[in-house]
Amino acid sequence: MRFDKPIPVTTIAQLIGARLAGNINGQVTGINELHKVEEGDLAFVDHPKYYDTCINSAATFIIINKEAGFPEGKALLIVDEPFEAYLKIVNHYRPFNPSMKMISDTSSVGEGTVIMPNVYIGNHVQVGKNCIIHPNVTIMDYCVIGDNVILQAGTVIGSDAFYYNKKTSRDIHYKKMNSCGRVVIEDSVEIGANCTIDRGVSGETIIGAGTKMDNLVHIGHDTVVGKNCLFAGQVGIAGATTIEDNVILWGQVGVSKTLTIGKDAVVYAQSGVKDSIAGGKVYFGSPVEDAKEKMKEFVWIKRIPLLWEKVMGRK
């Protein structure tokens, strides 16, 4: 999330009641996921395991729950509960302020674009030129749709991230991590009916130019899909994953979070991708393996009865 204009770090420290250490004259330009941060960005960390990664990331400002060493030019904002501080910033600078119009006055729609009946377009949405937005589509606040994009009926762009902070005081429960990120759909993307594409928590969910998706596909928050990918029906991709260019996922494939599928990979139907896989290969299985190896495995399994007979005598 980019702020409309840079915010003095002192202002943010005051908002969240943080003790400030380091560069107190800095200007905060945005909030972002740790693996996407740039100079001027604010990130937060509350687990010692990630202290170093966060402090040494490109982020200039770090909300943290412990004093720690940090490079020159950066600043720490020290609070007891970094997660609560994050929520306070989001609610202050990007409050939920829903448009009650079908198409918000603060959104823009390019020339030649057709918006069919029953479509909802939220605040600060940008839709490009020569798009077709079919009936009953929902596009939530701040999302960006390129040129020549087709969204089939019933699809939802920019639903909230499925991202919760687990609380174990008294009983287990989950506190929503409010999403302030957005979805960016590049040019010539075509998305089927009743798909769902979640916004980034603080970053961007991106669908690369020329990618085509069939119906009932789910894309999680902060996932980045490359150019000219093909996803068949009912594919599901979890959050913060990277799918490189020209990847083909056949029907009902499931992909786990925070992994990478390399360029030109093909994954056969109903497979499950739980770790990163290299590009240029064909995969099958749940969890996936090289497709040919997996096929051979089916043959080997069929040979067990014969092995049994040889080893154990008559069945």
Add this chain to the structure above:
Amino acid sequence: MRFDKPIPVTTIAQLIGARLAGNINGQVTGINELHKVEEGDLAFVDHPKYYDTCINSAATFIIINKEAGFPEGKALLIVDEPFEAYLKIVNHYRPFNPSMKMISDTSSVGEGTVIMPNVYIGNHVQVGKNCIIHPNVTIMDYCVIGDNVILQAGTVIGSDAFYYNKKTSRDIHYKKMNSCGRVVIEDSVEIGANCTIDRGVSGETIIGAGTKMDNLVHIGHDTVVGKNCLFAGQVGIAGATTIEDNVILWGQVGVSKTLTIGKDAVVYAQSGVKDSIAGGKVYFGSPVEDAKEKMKEFVWIKRIPLLWEKVMGRK
């Protein structure tokens, strides 16, 4: 389903042309699923296999297609076709009478709740306080939504049960079992985009307080989900199943009907649960097994070629 006020059993017997045996002075207070019935409830049974269970359940009134012994204080309503009698009662006391307004005048919406554009809210729906109902959501008649509930765009609450009576006269065909039950969503539940939660056939589909679901999740009729569960994207749960508290189902998990998943169970992505499983454990596979055992199985399968070589000589 609760009747608006108790109905004399004689009135119902007359409506469905039943012969009445036993307590003819009783008042019927509702209809319910056999495993959920309470005193005053009406249940129906048409298969000898279930006669005893039904007659000895908590139900006070039993529609049945054969004379049978029954405990004192109960009544039998004897008809040739109990299923048709059930339909007659539903159509009489809960006829399909759809609201043609976007938000029915007979529904109530609590303070602080935001209903976004294009939402449909049917008759006799109750929505609690401080909820956010996103665009293009549908909430059908008689459903109940608690406080602090979030429903993302395109989600459907209270679609009809997928429940049919198979008829084999001449050809196979299916006759719809009209749903007169409802969906009850408790406080602080959050449901993703384009999910579907079916109403109970005559009972209630319940989503327990604090439970969070990702997008494209399907919950069948009369299923009861406990508190503080987490369901990832594209999970599907069939009818009349019980999911206890704190259960976590990862992406694309499928759960069969009328079973129980115990408290604190975790089921890994793409697994299939076809029988009841105990709480407090981690599961994987289709059908599911203990996750660690299942992982070992993958290793064993990879050893078949070596076994083959040992037993059969050179490959």
Add this chain to the structure above:
Amino acid sequence: MRFDKPIPVTTIAQLIGARLAGNINGQVTGINELHKVEEGDLAFVDHPKYYDTCINSAATFIIINKEAGFPEGKALLIVDEPFEAYLKIVNHYRPFNPSMKMISDTSSVGEGTVIMPNVYIGNHVQVGKNCIIHPNVTIMDYCVIGDNVILQAGTVIGSDAFYYNKKTSRDIHYKKMNSCGRVVIEDSVEIGANCTIDRGVSGETIIGAGTKMDNLVHIGHDTVVGKNCLFAGQVGIAGATTIEDNVILWGQVGVSKTLTIGKDAVVYAQSGVKDSIAGGKVYFGSPVEDAKEKMKEFVWIKRIPLLWEKVMGRK
């Protein structure tokens, strides 16, 4: 797709800049998929592998990228790019001309049918008698809905086919094959919530009389489903497949393209059907096998450790 009235083949040849060989006096009555063409139909072929099949099909008129022999009475329309010629014909005779009304004036709705709020019905749609079309349903142009049909909320009928022409000039990209076909839903079909049924590319996607589908089901373009089938939640069927009568597919089953599932077949939950399977049997697995054989396989796999011990000595 049927033309409103027959078109002289010379008119079409002129439109697409084709050289005409053979019966130049013919009248073209429609465009259709190769496996569905009838006399008077136009088909197109651009791959030498399919030249013979196409020329010897029932189609009277063939758009082709090479001179070739053909039976008397037929005509070839020779162009460099048959796919581009097809697009030109579709865009000319069935241009995308979306209705901006919730219910188009060019559609018809039968007596006794209930159309609930927020439903979109496109141009030239026919809806039969005594149907219930629930809120937020979308029915796109030219689709046909029979009598006594129920469509639950959020379902999309007639979304575009997921069908692209792969272009490899410079980089890989995909060009949309515009759909000019339709969806035909026969009498007494009931479809759950948030389902998606794609229109045929040039032919028809058909759902046979009496078939019932649960929620979040996806049916691909040009697929033909028989009568009185049952599809449970989250079933996905790819394009141009044939499902015969009385087939039962349990939850999350995936079915590949251009295959046939025989009459009365039953496929257990989460299975994957990648080739045609015979009727009257029960299947399980991904890819599917005879269900009993597949179950035995699970037992055999569990015996590998014992085999290992016997052959290798102590584990």
